[in-house]
Amino acid sequence: xxxxxxxxxxxxxxxxxxxxxxxxxxxxxxxxxxxxxxxxxxxxxxxxxxxxxxxxxxxxxxxxxxxxxxxxxxxxxxxxxxxxxxxxxxxxxxxxxxxxxxxxxxxxxxxxxxxxxxxxxxxxxxxxxxxxxxxxxxxxxxxxxxxxxxxxxxxxxxxxxxxxxxxxxxxxxxxxxxxxxxxxxxxxxxxxxxxxxxxxxxxxxxxxxxxxxxxxxxxxxxxxxxxxxxxxxxxxxxxxxxxxxxxxxxxxxxxxxxxxxxxxxxxxxxxxxxxxxxxxxx
Amino acid sequence: xxxxxxxxxxxxxxxxxxxxxxxxxxxxxxxxxxxxxxxxxxxxxxxxxxxxxxxxxxxxxxxxxxxxxxxxxxxxxxxxxxxxxxxxxxxxxxxxxxxxxxxxxxxxxxxxxxxxxxxxxxxxxxxxxxxxxxxxxxxxxxxxxxxxxxxxxxxxxxxxxxxxxxxxxxxxxxxxxxxxxxxxxxxxxxxxxxxxxxxxxxxxxxxxxxxxxxxxxxxxxxxxxxxxxxxxxxxxxxxxxxxxxxxxxxxxxxxxxxxxxxxxxxxxxxxxxxxxxxxxxx
Numbered sequence: 001x002x003x004x005x006x007x008x009x010x011x012x013x014x015x016x017x018x019x020x021x022x023x024x025x026x027x028x029x030x031x032x033x034x035x036x037x038x039x040x041x042x043x044x045x046x047x048x049x050x051x052x053x054x055x056x057x058x059x060x061x062x063x064x065x066x067x068x069x070x071x072x073x074x075x076x077x078x079x080x081x082x083x084x085x086x087x088x089x090x091x092x093x094x095x096x097x098x099x100x101x102x103x104x105x106x107x108x109x110x111x112x113x114x115x116x117x118x119x120x121x122x123x124x125x126x127x128x129x130x131x132x133x134x135x136x137x138x139x140x141x142x143x144x145x146x147x148x149x150x151x152x153x154x155x156x157x158x159x160x161x162x163x164x165x166x167x168x169x170x171x172x173x174x175x176x177x178x179x180x181x182x183x184x185x186x187x188x189x190x191x192x193x194x195x196x197x198x199x200x201x202x203x204x205x206x207x208x209x210x211x212x213x214x215x216x217x218x219x220x221x222x223x224x225x226x227x228x229x230x231x232x233x234x235x236x237x238x239x240x241x242x243x244x245x246x247x248x249x250x251x252x253x254x255x256x257x258x259x260x261x262x263x264x265x266x267x268x269x270x271x272x273x274x275x276x277x278x279x280x281x282x
Numbered sequence: 283x284x285x286x287x288x289x290x291x292x293x294x295x296x297x298x299x300x301x302x303x304x305x306x307x308x309x310x311x312x313x314x315x316x317x318x319x320x321x322x323x324x325x326x327x328x329x330x331x332x333x334x335x336x337x338x339x340x341x342x343x344x345x346x347x348x349x350x351x352x353x354x355x356x357x358x359x360x361x362x363x364x365x366x367x368x369x370x371x372x373x374x375x376x377x378x379x380x381x382x383x384x385x386x387x388x389x390x391x392x393x394x395x396x397x398x399x400x401x402x403x404x405x406x407x408x409x410x411x412x413x414x415x416x417x418x419x420x421x422x423x424x425x426x427x428x429x430x431x432x433x434x435x436x437x438x439x440x441x442x443x444x445x446x447x448x449x450x451x452x453x454x455x456x457x458x459x460x461x462x463x464x465x466x467x468x469x470x471x472x473x474x475x476x477x478x479x480x481x482x483x484x485x486x487x488x489x490x491x492x493x494x495x496x497x498x499x500x501x502x503x504x505x506x507x508x509x510x511x512x513x514x515x516x517x518x519x520x521x522x523x524x525x526x527x528x529x530x531x532x533x534x535x536x537x538x539x540x541x542x543x544x545x546x547x548x549x550x551x552x553x554x555x556x557x558x559x560x561x562x563x564x
Contacts, residue, residue, distance in 0.1 A: 115499060115515045192439040192446045193436075194446075195449070
């Protein structure tokens with residue numbers, strides 16, 4: 001498929017700005033949201049997902065600019081932690097919901113945070129998570145915002161997540177039982193799960209986000225060594241098939257944290273590569 | 283339970299020598315097998331699990347010394363990798379079986395190795411694993427050795443394992459269908475799995491090893507930052523209950539890779555602490 005064909009696969013493609021490096025620790029080009037919006041629009045992308053740190057008090061203005069460029073704000077990363085030692089307050093969590101609403105996006109991603117102090121295992125923390133998310137679900141619904149619970153790779157258990165699989169996230173969704181609480185499926189976190197097909201079937205209609213990247217055969221860093229699609233061992237077509245069987249019809253969001261490789265490259269090259277890979281290997 | 287009570291819980295306890303640091307990268311006390319055997323016997327332990335690197339050509343001699351001290355060799359770590367870029371040859375794998383037999387242990391742990399070159403996902407690699415383990419199962423049976431497939435935490439997918447859960451390991455056991463092929467359950471690798479109870483129930487009679495440690499809330503290194511039992515967030519009693527429901531009647535094997543903490547302490551302190559923790563929190 002030619003890169004110049006705007007009717008191509010990229011019509012279902014969104015950039016998660018983490019892919020351009022956030023300028024974290026000196027990585028990434030440090031582009032402001034406006035420049036990212038222009039570069040994505042030029043390439044015919046369908047949407048952008050931002051992080052709270054990039055938005056500040058400019059949520060409405062940035063959302064309008066994205067829409068004026070012919071795209072959608074496909075999501076916002078993310079709530080403060082909900083559980084664990086570093087959990088945010090209800091007020092801080094609601095403020096992230098308000099930012100999503102001001103941006104004009106329907107999806108706010110939830111990375112849960114870690115194990116609740118004084119507990120062992122994950123089930124008790126999952127119950128506490130369900131209580132706390134349940135408390136803000138109504139508020140978010142009133143603002144038109146859905147909450148996407150994102151299971152993380154089990155290596156992030158302890159201090160970063162209490163959801164290690166789609167099945168875990170689905171269980172917590174069932175406990176909460178609110179129409180605006182669903183699941184985000186991220187290739188990096190679930191690629192290894194041989195039960196993913198069945199889990200996605202059980203999650204029918206509740207997958208709110210699909211994040212793509214690849215798992216490098218020799219992953220050198222837990223957090224910042226994700227691969228570009230096609231460079232790793234994840235079965236990307238099978239995972240996409242699973243989320244589509246779950247009736248997911250949203251955009252595929254490219255989220256590549258890569259301090260060693262992609263964050264050292266020019267943003268234009270990263271964007272062109274992710275489009276080419278999306279159209280050929282995803 | 284008093285530490286001086288030799289009839290206490292430690293009668294079901296084994297040391298995996300990795301807990302004393304292997305003298306790896308200058309860590310650990312560098313004790314030879316003989317000194318480890320004496321220190322474990324003095325403390326009333328039931329068994330020891332060695333690593334191939336410690337044994338060399340002295341397998342029979344070391345096994346006899348363990349038994350003369352009133353203990354058993356509870357296992358050998360481990361086969362060369364079976365799959366992936368760094369897979370060993372059939373000859374190398376058989377040599378590890380022969381070492382287990384010469385030590386007089388019935389259990390040889392299998393860490394599978396990574397994704398097969400040219401494949402995506404893990405199922406195809408699991409099928410190749412089943413073929414290769416199936417080829418050596420008969421040979422091992424003739425020497426009285428069982429093969430314990432150990433699922434690893436999914437963070438080790440890519441270059442170190444194609445088994446990410448007890449369910450994965452059980453599927454491969456079913457494909458192989460040999461009476462001397464079973465599963466090793468390691469707390470570090472499975473603590474996060476909310477399906478563990480059901481998986482162990484399905485693995486009834488096929489759990490050949492139970493490795494204990496803890497998952498630290500803030501795990502700083504994937505490989506060498508395991509916690510001593512009680513210092514982390516794993517629900518150790520629930521996991522032990524699950525393996526006992528699977529009819530596991532072997533020893534609990536303490537395996538703590540800890541370059542930052544336990545490998546810097548005196549071996550006597552490590553041994554005394556692991557006994558106390560085993561008797562109180564496991």
